Amino acid sequence: MKNFNGKVAVITGAGAGIGRALAIELARGGAQLALSGRNLDSVAETAALCEKEGAKVRAYQLDVTDRAAVYAHADEVVADFGKVNIVINNAGVSLTANIEDVSWDDFEWIFNINFWGTANGTKAFLPHVIASGDGHIANVSSMFGLVACPSQSGYSSSKFAMRAFTDALRQEMIIAEHQVGVSSVHPGMIKTDIAWKARASANRDRDALAANFDGLAKTTPEQCAQTILNGIKKNKPLILIGTDAKAMNWMQRLLGSGYMKPLTAQMRKEI
Numbered sequence: 011m012k013n014f015n016g017k018v019a020v021i022t023g024a025g026a027g028i029g030r031a032l033a034i035e036l037a038r039g040g041a042q043l044a045l046s047g048r049n050l051d052s053v054a055e056t057a058a059l060c061e062k063e064g065a066k067v068r069a070y071q072l073d074v075t076d077r078a079a080v081y082a083h084a085d086e087v088v089a090d091f092g093k094v095n096i097v098i099n100n101a102g103v104s105l106t107a108n109i110e111d112v113s114w115d116d117f118e119w120i121f122n123i124n125f126w127g128t129a130n131g132t133k134a135f136l137p138h139v140i141a142s143g144d145g146h147i148a149n150v151s152s153m154f155g156l157v158a159c160p161s162q163s164g165y166s167s168s169k170f171a172m173r174a175f176t177d178a179l180r181q182e183m184i185i186a187e188h189q190v191g192v193s194s195v196h197p198g199m200i201k202t203d204i205a206w207k208a209r210a211s212a213n214r215d216r217d218a219l220a221a222n223f224d225g226l227a228k229t230t231p232e233q234c235a236q237t238i239l240n241g242i243k244k245n246k247p248l249i250l251i252g253t254d255a256k257a258m259n260w261m262q263r264l265l266g267s268g269y270m271k272p273l274t275a276q277m278r279k280e281i
Contacts, residue, residue, distance in 0.1 A: 025052030
C-alpha cells in the first residue's frame, strides 16, 4: 500500500491514545475513516479532529466483544463508505495480577477484549478487505506479546494469542494470493491512559502501578501512529514501537527461553 489517499480505514478503540493518533494521521494522509469505541462521545471528539483535517469520517459506538454487533458494524461501514481497505484492531485493555490471584472474571474480561475483540474485527471485515483489492489488517499486540512477564499473565497470553492469530492470517493471505497485507503490531510503553483504565488484583495498588507506567513511558501516541502507518505502507509482518519493544524482541531472539532470567530479576525489584 503506497499511500492512504482515498482508502477507507476502520479503527477500533479510536476515542483516545493510539487510536486517536492513528485516525488523525490517516486523515492527514487523505483516508476516509470509520472510527469506533465504547464511549461514543470520545470517538466523536476524535472524528471532529479528523474532520478538521478534511477527512470524511463517521463515529460509531461499538463493543468489540459483541460478535453480532461487530458483524453488523462491518455491514454498516460498507454501506456508509462503499468499501474497506484498512482495519486496525486497536481496542485493548490491561490487567496486573499474578496467576494465583487473578479472578476468572478479570481473565475472561481481558481475553474477550484483547483477543476475541481482535478476532471478531478481523473475521467480520476480512471479506470486505479482500474485496477491496488493496487492503491491510493490523492487529495491535504488545511487547508483552513477544515475551511473557510476571504479573501480566492475562495480558501477555491475550497478546501472544493475537500475534499467533495475526501471523497465521498473513500466511493464509499469501497462500490464497489475496492483495491483503497483515501486520502484528508490538508497542512498548506508550504515553496513553491505558494504565489508569487497567484492572489489578486486590493486593495491588492500581494507581501506583499507573503512575509508575507514566514515568517509564517515553513514546508518544503520535510517534506510535507514525510507526504503525509506515509499517503498513511497507507491509511489515512485525511492527515494533519504541526502544523497549525492540529490546524485548532482541532479548528473546538472542536468548530464547533464557530471556526469563534477566526479566525475572528486573521484575523482582519492581513488584
